[in-house]
Amino acid sequence: MRASRPKVALAAIAAAALAVAGCAESDRDDEGSSGNKKDTLVFGVAGDPKVLDPSFASDGESLRVARQVFETLVRPEEGGTKVSPGLAESWTPDAAGTTWTFKLRSGVKFHDGTDFNAEAVCVNFNRWYNAKGLMQSPDVTAYWQDVMGGFAANEDDTLPPSLFKSCTAKDETTVDLAFTRVSSKIPAALMLPSFSMHSPKALEQYDASNVAGSADDIKYPAYATGHPTGTGPFKFKAWDIANKTLTLERNEDYAGEKAKLKTLIFQTISDENARKQALRSGGIQGYDLVGPADVEPLKSEGFNVLTRPAFNILYLAINQKGNPKLADLKVRQAIAHAINRQALVDSKLPPGAQVAVNFFPETVEGWNGDVTKYDYNVEKAKSLLAEAGASNLTLKFHYPTEVTRPYMPNPKDLFELVSADLQAAGIKVEPIPLKWSPDYLNATTSGSDHDLHFLGWTGDYGDGYNFIGTFFDRQKDEWGFNNPALFEKFKKADTTADQAARVALYKELNADIMNFLPGVPISHSPPAIVFGKDVTGVKASPLTDERFATAEFKS
Structure with missing residues (x-):
């Protein structure tokens, strides 16, 4: 995960986010809507996400949110780093190793009800490949440039040729991705949230590629601040920057096993000790980046401390x-x-x-x-x-x-x-x-x-x-x-x-x-993540790819 250096106009993001934000705080009391079982988890994070469109994200908190809302063609195995099926069930290279055929899952829909299919895959790749203007800034499309290099028409002479060449939808569930050469990055890099699949309808509706402003004052479009639309187990609900909360809700139409939680809230608490105290008081039910000195004390108190492998x-x-x-x-x-x-x-x-x-x-x-x-x-x-x-x-x-x-x-x-x-x-x-x-x-x-x-x-x-x-x-x-x-x-x-x-x-x-x-x-260093004494179901990931859809409260 790269150390991003965003130059984002946060005030502009805040205004857009607040326009769609509901009262996340009210969701915290909604623990009895499915009987006596709690179904809202508040997780403490060290910083705010920078943007909700993972195409433009390179910071950990933005990518954490994206992993719950979006899915990729391939993804890491749970708790590991090996490439495993995501929206694609299988993938094979041709004899030259430059064209990869992906067989897609059928029956998958985006959060707006539109179908995920081979054409949608090509819409996404062509959007990235044909980026123009500020979308070619390394501060905007950092991971595309790390993996693919340049674009269809580079606007900066220092950009290298693109590794990506073309996308062809062969039928509803078969898509070919062609590359200009063999690369060690393919297919593993396609696990990155930056290569998440977005609804073509939502991309068009919210003008998702209209990145405006300047290199020192980037203004992201409405899609990236309030309308992220993927296929994942959670859907975006609200981003309240003033109260430092981002709220997701269960995707009831998810094609796979539905999330056990109804509501997932990410609460920004920048101070490590404050996160710890919020966990102990019950204000949050988990947090990341546990201080090294707190690991054993929290374990001894009965909290569910998970140690990620050092990666x-x-x-x-x-x-x-x-x-x-x-x-x-x-x-x-x-x-x-x-x-x-x-x-x-x-x-x-x-x-x-x-x-x-x-x-x-x-x-x-x-x-x-x-x-x-x-x-x-x-x-x-x-x-x-x-x-x-x-x-x-x-x-x-x-x-x-x-x-x-x-x-x-x-x-x-x-x-x-x-x-x-x-x-x-x-x-x-x-x-x-x-x-x-x-x-x-x-x-x-x-x-x-x-x-x-x-x-x-x-x-x-x-x-x-x-x-x-x-x-x-x-x-x-x-x-x-x-x-x-x-x-x-x-x-x-x-x-x-x-x-x-x-x-x-x-x-x-x-x-x-x-x-x-x-x-x-x-x-x-093996970083730790902690959950409440009654929270179970999450497996630590060396890639910080924890899946909150499997989290649940003990009865």
Whole structure:
């Protein structure tokens, strides 16, 4: 899951959302409508969703909502990362590996009563592929560009050619998706909520592709703020930004097993301790991003704490563009040796966290234990700095505020520990704390006025390219380096059809990355999610793909 850097006019979204918002608070008392069984769950989240159309979403809270309202052709297996059937029952490539045939489920309807079929699939793909204007901004269609590259007619010379080529509806339940080349991303990337299927009728009715404004002031259409229309087990009901609630209701016409809950409310409570207290008081019945120190106490109190498998990475990024000293490999090696990563894992992260050896976890194929490792060694760090003529180095160190991430539970605490390590090795640190969104994300993923910063990633699907390719497959402002040989090897890995050969290339790439050392992989952390003592039925997902349709209250 990418760290988004939205530049959205929130006031415009709020106005549109409030126009359709009902009183979500009143739903909380509707617990007796199906007998004595409770059927409304209020779940505490750390932040507001940014947008309700997942085509434009890259933040976790928007995608959490989308996963309940929309469905994709393929989806992750419950509790895992393997590709499994979604709206498609099966999928097969042609001999060249460039055209995939999907057999679709029959009898599925969108929330507005229209049919889901092959034509609807093509409407969705053609909408993305033929995007124009601001829809081609990386701040609007981030995941399309991560996966597919460019569009039918690129309006920016820096955009690559599109991986997607065409969609053909062969009959009501058979659709061909053609691509310009073999790619490791297909079909796994189609699990992303950004490739959710939308009602063609609703897309047209609410002018869903009419993204207006400017790159610094994006204004989304009514569809994206108040009329998301999918096929999922829940339907959108209201988004009350003023009261920080988003309400979904059960889709009574769902083609699969209907949700056990009648109403699902996402309540934004940004402070972690406040979420915990709301759970204990009964104001909410679950929340995400449980603090590491709270896991065992909440378990002992009888709450249902679920620990996700560690499928993420926290890293310290080193920007080689802004400070010429950081382009010296010895300086980057010194930084790596200066950090006591094991102490950080032991003192700041939840049980089960591990020091990272690669930029993706051991559970992903292509992980390589035989790479250059940088043990904690202050004297070696000082020696390397001296050899590089950088003994008096001063670095700007950005860290985020007002945020909790699955891989980064307490950013200020992590900064203080790593900053002390660097200073012990003789590196002076200039702390630069910034609000997570949009200040921190804009500052660290664009421009050159940043030396060091924390960032991370929760995997979208179980392929190594989704981690290291996302970070290092081309020149990016976050890292500020140009390494054509590395970029070419990524291109080769992505276009290698044979899985075993691709995995071997991932192992080589992990070795190359740790030799080049664009940053320091810090840790993999198993984040926790908690539910009330009487809530059951939800299975933790390494992809944060928890399915609230299966949640229910014990009798």
